[in-house]
Amino acid sequence: MGKHATILTSGACAASIDFDGALAILAAHARPLGKESVALADAGGRHLAAPVLARIDAPRRDCAAMDGYAVRDADLKNGTIFLRSRGTSYAGGAKPGAISAGETWRVMTGAPLPHGSDRVVMIEHCRHRGELVALDAAPLGKPHVRKAGSDFVAGDELLAAGTRMTAARRVVASAADHSEVEVWRRPRILLVATGDEILAPGCASRMPNAIPDSLSGAIEQMCVLAGADVVARLRLPDNEQAIAEAQQEASADVVVVIGGASRGDRDFGRSAFASLGLGVAFADVAIKPGKPVWYGRLGQTHVLGLPGNPTAAFTVASLFLAPLIAGLSGGKISDALPWQLRHSTRPIPPNGPREAFLCASLSYEGAAICDRQDASGQAMLGLADCLVRRPAHAPTANVGDLVPVLPLC
Known part of the structure; x- marks a missing residue:
């Protein structure tokens, strides 16, 4: 199983691992699944x-790269040139015979060339007069011939x-x-959203204490875009047994638990799977937002726990779930984290002791962080299309400074 992070006792607040360390552990576990044709x-x-x-x-034989006339370079001289037309060659047709001195074949793009020709004169430079073709001047530049195997050869x-x-x-x-x-093979994902208070979108207004489940659908879309198949999506109450039994609902390579990741009285996301023998690889990562994220293995099944706060969950899914899917799909973890340096178009305040990933919007000018960086907020995600990475204890970033940016799917 490899290196596991030390799990802190209930009530502890300190992070146990930094982002890069957690990502390295994830990469070590995210090995490709089976092959298929x-x-x-x-x-x-x-x-x-x-x-x-x-x-x-490719090409399978010498062919014309332009519509025109196949000629011999030896027949081209200064001044007007007259050649006798032998016929027309079309793409997919049989190869025409050889041409002799003073002869030409009309050829269409992709058509096989007659033996002995070494140039195609574009049709715009030719005048057809009965059996004769007049070239007003000897052509220069490219021969407009695609030689057999010039693109690639078998093997x-x-x-x-x-x-x-x-x-x-x-x-x-x-x-x-x-x-x-x-x-x-594409990873199979089981999504498990937890919380007594969450209902399907469109239903929460019927109950005064309910809130819409704003994450399940969004995380499902992220999984699909990352290259996975979501085989089931469950919405469960804060019940440890119900969460533990969820893994039996579908044959999944990855179980994503949304919510219940912290240490509240009803945060059963991690403990429910611990009762089944979960081996935790890391937890409590020194990032903001998303510190409660955790990851482990239950046999061959990967289990990732996301925070319940919407912006935190979306950020963590971008930083860990998308890379996990990439690794299991045969790609690289870095494929899902295409960081780029962009200029900051707004000042960024100094950062605290945890590495921060700030919601921001991208334009051709650069990245502008959103006004409110609220882990439990949702409206901000309507403006954000990237994350700006800020190291722990980073000083103020001024307008024009280069900052690492991760575009969001």
Whole structure:
């Protein structure tokens, strides 16, 4: 199982590990799941479990890169040139015969070239007069010929194992004549939202003490965008037994517990799984917001506990859940944390003893932190599209200073 963090006794407040240390532990556990072959149509966003090798050459034969006339360089001289047309070659057609001195073939883009030709003169520079083609001047520059195998040849590795399939990479796999690829399996996620007070959105107004469950749907969308399948979504009361039994509801690779992560009288998120033999890998991370986050293993199942405060939960999911999914999917933890340096467009006050991740909005000018950094707030998330990372005890950041920024999905 590897290194586990020391779990503090009830009532303790000090963090037990910093963000980078917790992320390193997560990376050590987030190993790819099983392999499977899928159709290219279903491979979008998946990570390759095996390289994609070309099955054919591309191009498969010398072909025209432009519409025009295939000629021999030896026939091109200064002044107007007249060549006799032998016919037309189309893409996908049979290769035309050879051309001799003073001859040409009309060719369409992608069409095979006649033997002996070494240049295509663009159609804009030619005049067709019966059987003769007139070139007003000898062409210069590119020959507009794509040589056989000039892009790749059979056996070339075009996509490495671990590559994430995108629309552009689907072009490559298709061009290599593959109808399917071998990928790592998508993680199956079970979401468990806890709290006596939470009801489905749209129902809370019927009860005076209820609040809408604003997190389950958002975390589900984040999981899907990160490349996972959410197999079940439960909303449970603050009941330790009910939470412990939730793991039996679905065959999941990851259980995400939303709420009950702190040390209140009804915070049963961690203790419910501890009763089943949970091995905690880290907890109480020195970050703000989201200090109560915890992560462990229950056999082969990964269990991640998110705080119940909405902004804290969303921040922690961006920092830990998305990377966990990336690692289990065959990618790198860093794939889900594409930090970039951007200029701060507003002053940022000095930071306290815990590393902070501040909600901010991005523009072409840089990042502007939101006015209110409230872990339990929700309205701020309507403005935030990135997190600004601030080291512990960081001094004031002035307008124009470069700060690390993480775009939010």
